[in-house]
Structures are given as C-alpha cells and as structure tokens.
Amino acid sequence: MSNELIISSTPDGERIALLQDKRLVEYHVDRHDTPYAVGDIFLGTIKKVMPGLNAAFVDIGYEKDAFLHYGDLGEQFRVLDRYVGDVKRGKSQSGGLKGYGPEETPLDKLGKATDVLKKGQPLLVQILKEPISTKGPRLTCDISLAGRYLVLVPFSDVVSVSKKIISRQERDRLKRLIQSIKPEGFGVIVRTVAEGRDVADLDKDLRSVVETWEKGFVALKQAKERDKIIGELGRSTSILRDMLNESFDSIMVDSPEVFEETKTYLQRAAPERIGILKLYTGKTKVFEAHGIEKQLKTLFGKTVTVPGGGYLVIEHTEALHVIDVNSGSKSNAENNQEATAVAVNLTAAREVARQLRLRDMGGIVVVDFIDMRAAADRDKVFDAVRDAMRPDRARFTILPISKFGLLQITRQRVRPEQNIITSEVCPTCNGTGTINASILVTDEIDRIVDDLLVGQNQSGITIHVHPFLFAFYTKGIISRQMKWYLRYYKWVKLTKDTSLGLTDFRITDERGEEIELRPRSRPEQRQVPDEVFEGAETE
Numbered sequence: 001m002s003n004e005l006i007i008s009s010t011p012d013g014e015r016i017a018l019l020q021d022k023r024l025v026e027y028h029v030d031r032h033d034t035p036y037a038v039g040d041i042f043l044g045t046i047k048k049v050m051p052g053l054n055a056a057f058v059d060i061g062y063e064k065d066a067f068l069h070y071g072d073l074g075e076q077f078r079v080l081d082r083y084v085g086d087v088k089r090g091k092s093q094s095g096g097l098k099g100y101g102p103e104e105t106p107l108d109k110l111g112k113a114t115d116v117l118k119k120g121q122p123l124l125v126q127i128l129k130e131p132i133s134t135k136g137p138r139l140t141c142d143i144s145l146a147g148r149y150l151v152l153v154p155f156s157d158v159v160s161v162s163k164k165i166i167s168r169q170e171r172d173r174l175k176r177l178i179q180s181i182k183p184e185g186f187g188v189i190v191r192t193v194a195e196g197r198d199v200a201d202l203d204k205d206l207r208s209v210v211e212t213w214e215k216g217f218v219a220l221k222q223a224k225e226r227d228k229i230i231g232e233l234g235r236s237t238s239i240l241r242d243m244l245n246e247s248f249d250s251i252m253v254d255s256p257e258v259f260e261e262t263k264t265y266l267q268r269a270a271p272e273r274i275g276i277l278k279l280y281t282g283k284t285k286v287f288e289a290h291g292i293e294k295q296l297k298t299l300f301g302k303t304v305t306v307p308g309g310g311y312l313v314i315e316h317t318e319a320l321h322v323i324d325v326n327s328g329s330k331s332n333a334e335n336n337q338e339a340t341a342v343a344v345n346l347t348a349a350r351e352v353a354r355q356l357r358l359r360d361m362g363g364i365v366v367v368d369f370i371d372m373r374a375a376a377d378r379d380k381v382f383d384a385v386r387d388a389m390r391p392d393r394a395r396f397t398i399l400p401i402s403k404f405g406l407l408q409i410t411r412q413r414v415r416p417e418q419n420i421i422t423s424e425v426c427p428t429c430n431g432t433g434t435i436n437a438s439i440l441v442t443d444e445i446d447r448i449v450d451d452l453l454v455g456q457n458q459s460g461i462t463i464h465v466h467p468f469l470f471a472f473y474t475k476g477i478i479s480r481q482m483k484w485y486l487r488y489y490k491w492v493k494l495t496k497d498t499s500l501g502l503t504d505f506r507i508t509d510e511r512g513e514e515i516e517l518r519p520r521s522r523p524e525q526r527q528v529p530d531e532v533f534e535g536a537e538t539e
Contacts, residue, residue, distance in 0.1 A: 002249045007236050007262070008287050009255030016236050017292045018243075024295040025391075027358055030234050036062055036137050038127050039146070039232030041216060043084075043223045044139070046121045049113055056117045057136075058125060061226035064136035068125065070113040074142030075106035076155040077116060083155070084124050087220050095214030097185025102156055124220070124229065129413065133318065145230070147209040148241050148269045149194035149202055150178070154213065156187025164192040177202055183210060193245065208268065237265050242393060244270055252290070254280040299358060306351050310344040314355065320364035323352055327370055338377070341370040345381045353388030362394070362413020369405040382407065441469070441503045442480075448507065448517060453488045460510030462493040469505065470496045 004019040018026035044058040057065035129138035216230040313324040378401040394412040
C-alpha cells in the first residue's frame with residue numbers, strides 16, 4: 001500500500017491530505033489562527049475549583065476557561081507543582097529533573113480536587129482536547145512530549161514499550177537501551193516505530209525531546225500567566241512524526257516555506273527519507289492535480305456512495321453521530337436478500353472506518369447496518385469494521401452488532417471534526433430562494449432594445465441570455481426576435497450563455513464589446529385594463 005502526503009498552503013494555514021493508493025483517508029486543516037492545539041503546554045491559573053465536579057476551571061487565555069478534572073492531574077502532580085514553584089522562585093537553575101523524581105506515595109486516584117488545588121494557583125498544563133463547540137479546552141497535568149520513536153514523560157522513572165511490539169526479546173532490548181540513556185527524572189514510552197531501531201536513532205530522538213523540555217524550562221522562568229511554554233509541532237510535521245515509514249512514497253508540498261520546514265524536520269528525524277520530499281510547481285493547484293478536491297466534495301456530503309450500489313447517510317448531533325447504511329440499487333440486483341444485506345454491510349464497514357478517520361469524528365458513533373438474521377453474519381461485519389479501523393491513530397472501542405443491526409463505536413475526540421460544505425450558492429437566486437419575475441426581465445430587455453435601436457441608433461447588437469430565455473425569444477414562426485426585426489428593421493442576434501442566471505443577460509455591440517446598460521428602472525405599477533377581465537367566468 002502506497003502512502004502520499006499532499007500539503008497545500010493557503011493564506012490561513014495548510015491543508016493536509018493523506019492518500020493511500022490514491023484514495024483520501026485523512027484530511028486536516030492546520031490554521032495559523034489556532035493557538036490552542038493538542039499537546040501545547042501553558043502556564044495557567046486556577047480560576048475556580050468545583051467540588052461537585054471534582055475539577056477546576058483554569059485560565060490559559062482562551063475566551064472560555066479550560067477544564068481540568070482531578071483524574072487528569074497525574075500521579076506525580078505534587079512533584080510538578082513543586083517544580084513549577086521552584087522555577088518561578090529561581091531555585092531551579094536548569095531544565096534537568098534531578099531531585100524531582102516520582103514520589104513514593106503518588107496522588108490518590110480517589111482524592112478530591114479541593115485537597116490539592118486552590119484559586120489563583122499557577123499550574124503547568126497541557127491541552128488534552130481542543131475547544132469543541134461551546135466547550136473550552138480540556139487540560140491535563142500529566143505532561144508528555146512526543147518524539148518520533150519515544151514519548152518523554154517528566155517526573156517519572158518508568159520505561160514502557162508499546163503493546164503493538166509483540167516480540168518479548170525486542171521489548172526487553174528496547175527497555176535496556178532506554179534505561180541506559182535516559183536522564184534522571186524522566187520516564188519514557190517506546191513507540192511502535194522504534195521496533196528494530198539501533199541505539200543511535202533512539203538516543204538522537206531522546207536528545208531532541210529533552211532539548212524541547214529544556215527550552216520549555218527557559219520559557220517557564222520568564223513566563224507570565226496564560227503564556228505558552230511549549231508549542232506542539234504543526235499538523236503536517238506531527239503526521240510525519242507519527243506515521244512516516246517505508247510505505248511513504250511521496251511528500252508533495254506547494255509552498256517553498258513549508259518545503260523548507262518539512263525538509264529541516266526530515267533531516268533531523270529521518271534523513272534517509274528526505275528523497276521523497278518534492279516541491280510542487282505545476283500550474284494546476286496541487287489538490288486538483290491529485291484529484292483531492294473532487295474526493296472532498298464527494299466524501300464530505302450528508303450522503304456518501306459506497307462501491308457496489310449502497311450508500312451511507314451521515315447525521316451529526318450534539319450528543320452523537322449516526323450513520324445509516326442503505327442498500328440503494330443493490331437491493332434489486334440479487335434475489336437473496338440476506339446475501340445482499342451482508343455484501344452491502346461488508347462494503348459499508350470499510351467506508352464507515354474511512355469516514356470516521358477522514359472527518360475525525362469523535363465521541364459516540366452509532367452505525368445502523370442493514371438487518372442481518374444470522375449471528376455469524378453480524379460477527380463477520382463486526383470483524384470487518386474492527387479490521388478497517390486498525391490503522392486509525394485515535395483510540396476507539398467497538399461493541400458487537402446488536403440484533404437490531406446497531407453498532408456502537410466510541411472514538412477519541414481531541415479536536416472539532418472536519419466539516420466541508422459541499423453545497424454551493426444557487427447562481428440564479430444567489431441564495432435568497434427567490435428570483436425576479438420572468439415577465440419583468442422580458443419587459444426590461446424590450447425596453448433596452450428599444451433604447452439602443454431607436455434612442456441610440458445602434459445596430460448589430462447581440463443579446464446573451466440563459467438558454468431558457470433564448471428558447472422563449474426564438475420559439476414560433478413569428479418569434480419575439482422576429483417581431484423586433486419587423487418593428488425596427490434591424491436584426492438583433494440572440495446567443496445562449498449557460499453561465500448566466502435565468503433572469504440575467506448582457507448585450508454586446510457589433511465589435512463584441514459589452515454595452516454598459518443604464519440602471520434598471522423599477523417597473524411602474526400599472527392598473528390592469530378592464531378589457532382583460534371581459535368575458536371571464538365568475539362564480
């Protein structure tokens with residue numbers, strides 16, 4: 001399977017698309033005006049402690065106070081709190097954590113926020129979830145810094161290895177290596193991509209994240225309330241950090257600035273892969289050249305077509321997301337209803353997993369599959385969903401399909417879901433839902449023709465109109481176009497223009513130059529002559 005990362009630069013930020021075998025599987029927008037991203041570390045101040053919620057609201061500069069639950073303080077919160085106080089008072093002179101190792105008695109998991117938090121207390125906090133809807137950011141004091149192969153955990157001494165590394169021998173090797181190179185006061189989580197890496201690669205990555213922590217120490221010494229201490233990498237760089245492997249064939253960037261940033265990161269993190277980075281210089285926009293714009297319009301609507309004739313209907317509410325699976329034209333293709341249902345559901349299962357990842361849908365998701373009578377068939381579809389979601393980097397839980405065909409999924413939500421408007425403003429009414437009465441348009445054209453041919457003595461004019469108006473003026477033996485000729489003895493050419501709205505038109509002279517029309521006057525309200533009603537039947 002080939003992986004391509006396409007990065008398109010805009011004035012507001014970067015648009016990032018991840019393609020697998022030319023199919024769009026992830027789409028992100030990294031906006032320059034988003035100062036509160038997952039992973040950012042701030043110096044916050046407690047505004048209010050809420051005993052009923054066992055939590056506190058923290059001011060980090062966002063328009064709404066951020067939420068910090070007691071359960072997110074971390075086992076070594078007291079050590080972190082002491083470290084922040086020492087740094088601000090000038091007692092700690094370096095970013096090292098010697099003397100700030102884990103306490104023998106960690107924070108009680110069943111304790112109360114009022115026991116350790118108080119109003120006005122400064123805190124070093126990390127964004128766990130970005131602001132979503134009406135809610136402010138969610139915070140944690142269990143701070144970590146992610147590298148390519150390792151995750152650095154300050155105020156800890158634990159070395160753990162990703163569960164996805166199955167080999168016991170490899171797990172033990174990685175643990176021994178990290179124990180021998182990690183500095184005092186730091187714990188380390190070894191990521192899956194570290195499997196098979198030598199000590200030089202791991203040491204280089206570890207030094208990089210420790211350096212980031214030391215820069216944060218310098219910032220913390222001078223920081224005021226609400227200041228950002230450590231900023232997370234940009235979205236494009238973080239995707240490379242988390243996903244870059246041998247299967248990546250290409251990284252295409254259309255901005256020289258972003259190209260240099262990406263090149264710098266690759267030189268530091270994966271110099272052997274720098275050859276796949278390319279600067280796009282084509283005339284067509286990079287997203288259009290790779291067919292991404294078309295896929296975005298197709299995949300982000302309310303209705304999404306599934307290969308084989310089925311389709312999904314995706315609805316969003318404040319509480320959850322609902323995905324309805326429908327058979328569509330497939331239902332008439334086969335006589336065996338059960339086989340049809342299973343076939344459509346299996347295809348839809350893969351598309352559901354793709355949509356969750358593509359739209360970054362988080363929280364509770366309910367999928368209404370087509371009813372299947374056999375438990376074995378329901379298990380088969382459940383397995384298909386689970387297998388299709390394995391590449392997803394977000395944490396998720398899937399419950400078995402119920403007898404009613406409902407599948408429940410909970411997926412980690414860390415930022416607002418991606419939403420792309422696939423509808424366009426109606427070119428005829430400009431979104432108002434109404435257009436001028438067609439009779440007023442024909443009156444307006446007749447008035448202008450009379451003014452041009454008689455008042456200004458012009459000839460050889462051409463009127464460009466919508467195809468419907470063209471048909472209206474040219475139909476019949478004695479058409480309205482012919483009536484103009486019989487009246488003025490000058491031929492008025494009509495031409496169809498599909499780019500015009502139904503009630504729009506423009507006029508050009510014999511040289512093809514557009515004639516500037518006089519402002520349209522409002523039609524006078526005329527009384528309808530009594531003759532119109534003569535002979536009409538009355539009830």
